[in-house]
Amino acid sequence: IENKRETELASLLAEVHYADVAEIINELDEEHATYLLKLLDSEKTSETLTELDEDVREAILSNFSAKEIAGELDELDTDDAADIIGGLPKGIVQEVISEIEDREHAKDIVDLLRYSENSAGGLMAKELVKVNENWNVLTCVKEMRAQAENVTRVHSIYVVDDEDKLKGRLSLKDLLTTSTKTNIKDVYIPKVDYVNVNEKPEEVAKIMSKYDLEAIPVIDEIGRLVGRITIDDIVDVIKEEAEKDYQLAAGISQDVEADDSIWQLTKARLPWLFIGMMGGIGAASIINVYEGAFVKFPILLAFIPLMQATAGNVGVQSSAIVVQGLANDTIKGEVWGRLGKELLLGLVNGLALAFVFLFISHFGFDTSYLVSLTVGIALVTVIVNAAIIGTFIPIFLQKRGIDPAIATGPFITTSNDVLGILIYFSIAKVILNF
Amino acid sequence: IENKRETELASLLAEVHYADVAEIINELDEEHATYLLKLLDSEKTSETLTELDEDVREAILSNFSAKEIAGELDELDTDDAADIIGGLPKGIVQEVISEIEDREHAKDIVDLLRYSENSAGGLMAKELVKVNENWNVLTCVKEMRAQAENVTRVHSIYVVDDEDKLKGRLSLKDLLTTSTKTNIKDVYIPKVDYVNVNEKPEEVAKIMSKYDLEAIPVIDEIGRLVGRITIDDIVDVIKEEAEKDYQLAAGISQDVEADDSIWQLTKARLPWLFIGMMGGIGAASIINVYEGAFVKFPILLAFIPLMQATAGNVGVQSSAIVVQGLANDTIKGEVWGRLGKELLLGLVNGLALAFVFLFISHFGFDTSYLVSLTVGIALVTVIVNAAIIGTFIPIFLQKRGIDPAIATGPFITTSNDVLGILIYFSIAKVILNF
Structure with a gap:
């Protein structure tokens, strides 16, 4: 479609909503994108600019003169204009602002630039x-x-x-x-x-x-x-907030998208994997200490993954509910009440799982009664412990003024992994007496 | 405050926004809640009703006569009225509707009752x-x-x-x-x-x-x-949708809140723990098969948690990004491109982790060079595999018309756990030749 058939393209684009034009432009390379954008009428150009991905917008605007950019800003509401200026290279900002024809408008935009993006001031518009x-x-x-x-x-x-x-x-x-x-x-x-x-x-x-x-x-x-x-700006805030929490729970810091570069994705993901690896190495040290038990009860080792997976899952479940409750203000104060409830919940879930485990191990594995019992008791203890840790850490972080959402995902999984294995061996040591 | 000092309470409540009144009432027992609600003027009563938790509202309304309920519905927009009627016991619905004074209003409400809650019809109001x-x-x-x-x-x-x-x-x-x-x-x-x-x-x-x-x-x-x-109804949809996905990623099905009963929470959480336990038992079977290796290389066992944690974390990271991309329509078609990218990303992350591991194991653990190499190579393979599985499963589910959000959390962790251990032992078998 890009064979420079200008008039056809222009009339085609005139029919399309600017949010859709922005989606098309996001997918094009810089040269084609700039070309397409300049075909649009002026009002639509400016509206499309507000909807573009930030990096795409910055690349395209680098092909525009200060005067052209100022012309687009003149058409926009102050909050959108300020957002666009915020993404421009420092050197050009002054020039762009001085080219804005409507001086009142320029003054309002400059006012807005003073506020941090992460505040009501950074969201508001001057139009009212x-x-x-x-x-x-x-x-x-x-x-x-x-x-x-x-x-x-x-x-x-x-x-x-x-x-x-x-x-x-x-x-x-x-x-x-x-x-x-x-x-x-x-x-x-x-x-x-x-x-x-x-x-x-x-x-x-x-x-x-x-x-x-x-x-x-x-x-x-x-x-x-x-x-x-x-409210339309607030809808964006709610969506971004939800995405950020979701990514944190999955062990991805920073706001990344599937289309970002390998380097950006690595930066967001690798640190969490390191935390997980440290946990794994910690677990390895614990297992090393209990090496003596391997000789007598090798079957104990086979159930390490079971302990670890269960501890991780329960921890994430508990912390996710608490993090959501904190975000919605439905949990207030009463830390001990919540811990008590999670303890009870962990006990119910743990007993249910332990019962099923005993049943399966009786028929499926060649384990002694005492070993099965050990695993069962360890399972209940690990679950109760993971539930309490998963509840306590987010509440603790919130009280310290830290975003509790970081406490879900790899962070909670890793600490529960290591603790779970430690609990498992301690209980085994007592019951099996090695 | 509840010593029946009616006039004081009434004037106090008159100053408070209905959304705040609803929050107070949500925390009271049924008797006090009904008492308080009846103190409000009629318009505020109906608005407060719309903001109450569903179960609280149903309990309170059971103390109201059909005529009283109809009176409240008369004050409400059709969509809110229909939502309230939807929660009433079947027997009383007919009576309430016949008591609504404004017959046009009643007709509109009945029309709305026909639409499923999970459709645009269930969200809309007749007022326009x-x-x-x-x-x-x-x-x-x-x-x-x-x-x-x-x-x-x-x-x-x-x-x-x-x-x-x-x-x-x-x-x-x-x-x-x-x-x-x-x-x-x-x-x-x-x-x-x-x-x-x-x-x-x-x-x-x-x-x-x-x-x-x-x-x-x-x-x-x-x-x-x-x-x-x-838009205010849509804000609620966006928030609920985000909460649902977040909970699914944490292994919690159904919409539960921190304040729900132990039984409801168990129903939402236990099934996922069972999936995790099955994975753990699967892993135990695999370890059992390779029992011969324990004798020669006991240190191999110590790194099982490392493999498992890493596989789980990478899988969740990959699937979370894909699930979000699918939800935002930013991923379209090109499955092979995405898999290729995840493969490359897994390779970069895997090599980084393996390098650090070799460094740590060289100084920290008493392992032979060959064992360290085995663990390092296994780490890279496990990460690449987990990244690909984490990418592929959500895309596959989406194509089949299943909500890809269920593919995050315990589901992906468990499958990667088991696969990770299998890969680990297979590689060890080849390199160490046991």
């Missing part, structure tokens, strides 16, 4: 509709009309005082049904949810989804209204 | 603003005003023909700036995203978040507009 509490309804409607020009979707009208401090919100219905001379002060709703610029994105997501909000105002340290966060 | 393409702007505005009464948030105005088929949408701006005599037919925007009633919720979520939509119309099999899904 706000009115002064001292205006009357008539002035208010006039001002609103001017402001609404720049705002794609008006979710709420926010009311501020002379110092720009957030006082409340205004319902469109009230505005239309009261006399034009009424003061805003007398009609606005003083109850309004808001977040601080420094709030974490996950907290903002929690608040907005709990209260079913479609937009939330953002205030600075002294209560001034500085921006607004809309 | 629609206009006929044959009306003129004046009629349209009049009708809209009447319809908007029942709709909390008007996101879009949908245009239908005489048979109620969805034709497009109307921009409020266009409506206000054109002459009142213009026909809707001449001003509406024919391009509109929509979903079919039978579409899966995850698909709806994908479409809405890709195109940043805040509401999407739902059509039936012959194109008639039957409802509307709003």
Whole structure:
């Protein structure tokens, strides 16, 4: 399709949504991608840019002049524009900003660049509709009309005082049904949810989804209204958060995708494999110490993988439930209650498994009654222990202010592996007396 | 606080958002919860009901008469009302519906009950603003005003023909700036995203978040507009979906929470532990077969946990990335390309680990050079194998129409455990010639 049949391509692309155009461009090489992007009309070019993968976008923009980039930013909302600038090489940023025609817009974008990506300030846009509490309804409607020009979707009208401090919100219905001379002060709703610029994105997501909000105002340290966060940005936060936790549970740090380079994937995966290997070497040392037992009861060794697999699985199950509970705020405080419950749960699951094991080993393996009993008891103990460790570590990390999600996956599996083997041999030593 | 100081409690609760009231009530016993709920004003009672945990809600509603329940449903949007009715005991449903005062509302709720919870139809609400393409702007505005009464948030105005088929949408701006005599037919925007009633919720979520939509119309099999899904419901879908995948990866089937009963948790967790145990018993059988090797090279046994942990970790990492890629549609077709990449990645990671292992074993363990080499080569092979299995199984399941998320966690760990030990001993047998 790439034989430079410009007019055909252009009319074809005009029919396609910018999110789909972005998906196509993500798959092309740099030259073709730039070519295709320049065929689009200006508004669509800028919208497509916001949807591209970051590395693709940066590669393409390196073929654009500062003036061209500034032209695209002029079309975008301040939050999307700030995101794009954030990805540009340092040297060019100043030039791009100075080329933005709408100076108000440029000022807003520069303001947004100051906030960390990992805060409400980094998510918000400057586009919003706000009115002064001292205006009357008539002035208010006039001002609103001017402001609404720049705002794609008006979710709420926010009311501020002379110092720009957030006082409340205004319902469109009230505005239309009261006399034009009424003061805003007398009609606005003083109850309004808001977040601080420094709030974490996950907290903002929690608040907005709990209260079913479609937009939330953002205030600075002294209560001034500085921006607004809309639900579509929060959907992205929720998805990223879920993906990050999922990857951590699988032993993958950093945000990687299937299409990333071998080097990026190795960086994200290898450290966890090292942790696992250290555990394996630790287990080897323990087994070495108990070498004497091999001679008398070689069958004991055959059940090492069983202990290890069970300990690992139970640990991950327990920690996953706790990590989710902590993320949803459904677990509060009561550490001992939770530990007690996991202990009971571990006991129930452990006894069930041990019973089945005794049954299988009786018919399937040539083991003495005492060895089977040893394995059975060890199984229950290992499960209870893994359940408690899996519950305790995430709660402990959370209390220390560390993301408990790192406690799932290889971390918990490895510690339970080593502990499980240690418990197994200790119990065997007592019962079989070697 | 529960000393029946009604007026104080009532005024206290009046200040609190219904989502917070619901959180409080979730923690109370049935009697207190019912008491508290009846203190709220009617609108807040119904909104609080929608936010309660399902089992709590059902317990409380069993203390309400059919008439009382119907009164609450009258206040709710059709989708929330249908959700509540869906949880009531069969016997009472008919009675509750016949007690709903607004008969149109009752009809809409009954319509919604027909759709499966796991479809767009189960998510949508009947509340929306629609206009006929044959009306003129004046009629349209009049009708809209009447319809908007029942709709909390008007996101879009949908245009239908005489048979109620969805034709497009109307921009409020266009409506206000054109002459009142213009026909809707001449001003509406024919391009509109929509979903079919039978579409899966995850698909709806994908479409809405890709195109940043805040509401999407739902059509039936012959194109008639039957409802509307709003973004707040989709946020819930995305969160549930993420939680389900996370739990599956941790070996927990069914949707459970930390607060669920021991029995529910056991049901969700025990089956996966059985799978793991079967793997452990399989591994024991393999080790038993190679018993001859123990005598000559006992140190080989000490590294079983190392093989197993590494195989498990790599398998989970590979499968997690593939499962996520499949969920996001970023992996398309090209199975061989992906397998080749994982093979290369496994080789890089495996060689890195093997090198470190040789270093450690040289100084830390009393092993012969040949044994160390055996373990090193086995490590690389096990990692490459686990990476390929972890990639292949989810893709295979997806092609068969099975949710690939079940392929992460215990399932992949167990198969890699057993295979890893088999590979380890096979390589040892060849190199050490026992």
